[in-house]
Amino acid sequence: MAEFKLMKGNEAMAEAAILAGCDAYFGYPITPQSEVLEYLAREMPKHNRIVMQAESEVASINMVYGAAGAGFRTMTSSSSPGISLMQEGISYIAGAELPCLIVNVNRAGPGLGTIQPGQGDYFQSVKGGGHGDYKMIVLAPASVQEMADFVYLGFDLADKYRNPVLLLSDGAIGQMMEKVEFKPYTRPVVDKSTWATTGKPKSRNRNYITSLFIQPERMEVHNLKLEEKFKQIRENEVRFEEINTTDADYLFVAYGLSARICQKAMDIAREKGINIGLLRPITLYPYPYQRLQELASQVKMMLSVELNSGQMVEDVRLGVNGKVPVEFYGRMGGMMPTPEEIVHHLETLIQYHHVN
Amino acid sequence: MSTEQHILPGPVPVLNLPPCHTEEEYEMVYHKPATMVDTTMHYCPGCAHSLVHKLIMEVVEELDIQEKTVGVAPVGCSVFAYDYMDIDMQEAAHGRACAVATGIKRLMPDKYVFTYQGDGDLAAIGIAETLHAINRGENICIVFMNNAVYGMTSGQMAPTTLPGMHTTTSPDGRDVSYYGAPIKVAELMANLPGAFYVTRQAVNSANAVRRTKKALLNAFKYQPLHKGTCLVEIIGNCPSNWKMTPVEASRFIDEEMVKTFPLGDIKIPGAEDMKIY
Ligand SMILES: Cc1ncc(C[n+]2csc(CCOP(=O)(O)OP(=O)(O)O)c2C)c(N)n1
Ligand code: SF4
Ligand SMILES: [Mg+2]
Numbered sequence: 001m002a003e004f005k006l007m008k009g010n011e012a013m014a015e016a017a018i019l020a021g022c023d024a025y026f027g028y029p030i031t032p033q034s035e036v037l038e039y040l041a042r043e044m045p046k047h048n049r050i051v052m053q054a055e056s057e058v059a060s061i062n063m064v065y066g067a068a069g070a071g072f073r074t075m076t077s078s079s080s081p082g083i084s085l086m087q088e089g090i091s092y093i094a095g096a097e098l099p100c101l102i103v104n105v106n107r108a109g110p111g112l113g114t115i116q117p118g119q120g121d122y123f124q125s126v127k128g129g130g131h132g133d134y135k136m137i138v139l140a141p142a143s144v145q146e147m148a149d150f151v152y153l154g155f156d157l158a159d160k161y162r163n164p165v166l167l168l169s170d171g172a173i174g175q176m177m178e179k180v181e182f183k184p185y186t187r188p189v190v191d192k193s194t195w196a197t198t199g200k201p202k203s204r205n206r207n208y209i210t211s212l213f214i215q216p217e218r219m220e221v222h223n224l225k226l227e228e229k230f231k232q233i234r235e236n237e238v239r240f241e242e243i244n245t246t247d248a249d250y251l252f253v254a255y256g257l258s259a260r261i262c263q264k265a266m267d268i269a270r271e272k273g274i275n276i277g278l279l280r281p282i283t284l285y286p287y288p289y290q291r292l293q294e295l296a297s298q299v300k301m302m303l304s305v306e307l308n309s310g311q312m313v314e315d316v317r318l319g320v321n322g323k324v325p326v327e328f329y330g331r332m333g334g335m336m337p338t339p340e341e342i343v344h345h346l347e348t349l350i351q352y353h354h355v356n
Numbered sequence: 357m358s359t360e361q362h363i364l365p366g367p368v369p370v371l372n373l374p375p376c377h378t379e380e381e382y383e384m385v386y387h388k389p390a391t392m393v394d395t396t397m398h399y400c401p402g403c404a405h406s407l408v409h410k411l412i413m414e415v416v417e418e419l420d421i422q423e424k425t426v427g428v429a430p431v432g433c434s435v436f437a438y439d440y441m442d443i444d445m446q447e448a449a450h451g452r453a454c455a456v457a458t459g460i461k462r463l464m465p466d467k468y469v470f471t472y473q474g475d476g477d478l479a480a481i482g483i484a485e486t487l488h489a490i491n492r493g494e495n496i497c498i499v500f501m502n503n504a505v506y507g508m509t510s511g512q513m514a515p516t517t518l519p520g521m522h523t524t525t526s527p528d529g530r531d532v533s534y535y536g537a538p539i540k541v542a543e544l545m546a547n548l549p550g551a552f553y554v555t556r557q558a559v560n561s562a563n564a565v566r567r568t569k570k571a572l573l574n575a576f577k578y579q580p581l582h583k584g585t586c587l588v589e590i591i592g593n594c595p596s597n598w599k600m601t602p603v604e605a606s607r608f609i610d611e612e613m614v615k616t617f618p619l620g621d622i623k624i625p626g627a628e629d630m631k632i633y
Contacts (some may be wrong), residue, residue, distance in 0.1 A: 023463060024459070024462065024463055026459065050462045050463060052458070052462065053508065054455070054488075055484055055485065055488040056484065057483050058452065058455070058484075059452070059454075059455040059484070059488065061454070061459075062448065062449060062452035062455035062456050062459070063455050063458050063459035063484070064459060065446070065448070065449075065452075065455075065456050065459060066428070066446060066448075066455065066456035066457060066458065066459025066460040067459035067460065067462070067463045068459075069446045069456070069459075069460070070459070070460045070463055070464055072463045074459070088449055089449060089452070092448075092449050096447075138493075193505035194494075197426045197444035197445065197460070198426070198444065198464065198467075199422075199423045199425060199426060199427075199443075199444055199464075199467055200422055200423060200442070200443050200444045201423050202422075202423070205446070206438070206442055206443055206444055207444045208438040208444065208445045208446065208447070209445070209446040209447060210438065210446075211435075211447065212435060212447055265358055275405045326450070
């Protein structure tokens with residue numbers, strides 16, 4: 001029988017990391033995710049795992065690089081400004097093809113911004129963030145349960161593709177308490193002996209971790225290899241959730257916290273006779289372009305709702321490719337739109353486009 | 357016949373000399389360590405990096421720890437160290453070697469972990485990671501190559517550039533009133549309780565090379581004691597960016613560099629420290 005616990009999103013994520021066999025966590029305090037480091041500082045030593053408060057996020061991500069390069073299951077977490085500091089390291093990790101899990105509990109910016117939840121790091125998360133051609137697999141949880149579930153999934157995908165995985169949460173999902181069930185988990189067996197730097201026995205050639213390819217010909221070959229990997233990811237790892245789309249005339253597109261608000265807005269709108277559905281991307285990279293394209297021949301208009309000034313809406317438009325109007329509604333700086341506010345905006349748009 | 361004739365175009369004259377000695381007739385008195393990859397290095401003539409690479413690999417061979425050694429080489433002229441050292445290695449971002457080494461060592465405490473960092477890398481962009489690693493007493497060996505310039509990016513001023521020294525970014529000589537004095541890394545870091553063994557050496561003469569070798573050997577030998585960080589600062593020749601011949605560069609170290617960076621041990625473990633409990 002399932003056993004539920006009442007936990008904060010950040011703590012559920014930390015507990016899941018332990019259950020997923022995370023060997024090491026390196027982090028630096030920042031609101032709204034300091035509980036992760038605090039929780040693990042308390043719990044990891046009990047399991048003989050490594051937990052370390054680094055001197056900065058620059059140091060944490062490079063400690064992750066070292067431990068992941070030695071073949072260990074490794075993670076870090078931070079919030080927006082800290083994730084910005086990590087970008088060089090993330091680019092190196094992607095370039096050197098190291099598996100690891102990075103968690104961003106998104107707060108609102110730019111700059112020091114506010115500690116309130118936001119989704120302003122969408123572009124940074126899905127379009128690269130650091131320098132050069134690389135992508136992270138980006139998972140967007142919308143509940144405390146998913147904060148836990150996506151830790152297992154994230155680690156497994158990281159190992160499968162030898163690529164960093166980003167869990168993009170936000171201050172609300174990280175801080176709120178909900179019931180969570182830690183499902184039984186079996187860790188897939190992954191052979192890292194061909195590349196991990198564990199010390200070179202006489203029987204094999206030396207392993208080295210690098211993202212340096214000084215000859216342009218070799219650099220391009222490496223870039224093409226990475227691109228092939230990202231293509232596999234795009235083909236195999238798209239994940240999303242659909243609610244009320246079968247009969248939908250309109251569609252909300254929203255992820256994480258905004259998707260939760262949209263779910264409420266959808267109920268209100270449906271009571272008013274507006275047949276609206278919700279598409280919630282779970283992977284923000286790879287993005288469900290294909291499904292949006294299909295839905296574009298069914299619905300009359302889409303509305304992307306985000307806690308930023310309009311970032312994901314660009315991807316919705318890419319998927320829809322001009323077939324139907326794609327609109328945007330967002331609040332920023334830690335401000336939350338109410339479901340009523342969203343429905344009001346939806347009604348105005350329906351009138352404006354004469355699409356009812 | 358003078359040797360010059362051999363490089364003249366045309367057929368090489370056949371000489372009637374007695375047959376060459378066979379290999380067995382010679383006694384092998386010197387060979388490079390087997391832990392060194394047999395390849396051509398990209399370093400300039402007279403550069404300290406190649407020599408110090410060899411010394412580290414000799415240490416690894418002598419201690420028979422190839423299987424237990426992991427090196428970290430960040431960006432700098434020695435970023436290709438993994439092409440030359442036949443051990444498992446990680447290339448690191450500029451300045452982050454000590455953080456990377458921390459990640460490796462904390463998860464594999466029984467391995468020998470070392471970093472190989474330039475002065476731009478360690479003393480400028482990466483001084484925070486270095487200081488904190490030493491302060492935590494990470495059981496790693498930091499090989500710090502101080503050549504007073506940014507070698508790889510072709511000769512800009514480093515935090516260790518001597519007062520008045522000309523570099524591409526201090527064309528009139530380093531002005532201490534504007535940029536501060538050169539950072540004496542070994543002395544600075546030796547103050548941290550986490551530092552177990554701190555020394556400054558050079559490789560500009562046969563004797564200096566022998567002393568450096570000894571220092572590196574000690575630094576590696578101390579690692580299994582788990583008593584803290586070993587920092588071996590090495591004054592490295594960079595003839596190319598000093599705009600000197602290799603011989604002039606070696607002389608420059610004795611005549612100028614050591615005034616700011618005196619050679620010798622700065623912190624050595626006491627007898628009590630060497631005990632394993
Ligand atoms: C973040 C970042 N900034 C700048 C550089 C460019 N860069 C590469 S090596 C280097 C300095 C190397 O000097 P040093 O560490 O003294 O090593 P040396 O080449 O002298 O041995 C710089 C500035 C870089 N690779 N990454
Ligand atoms: S530039 Fe200087 S440090 Fe770099 S390889 Fe040449 S001599 Fe060595
Ligand atoms: Mg230098």
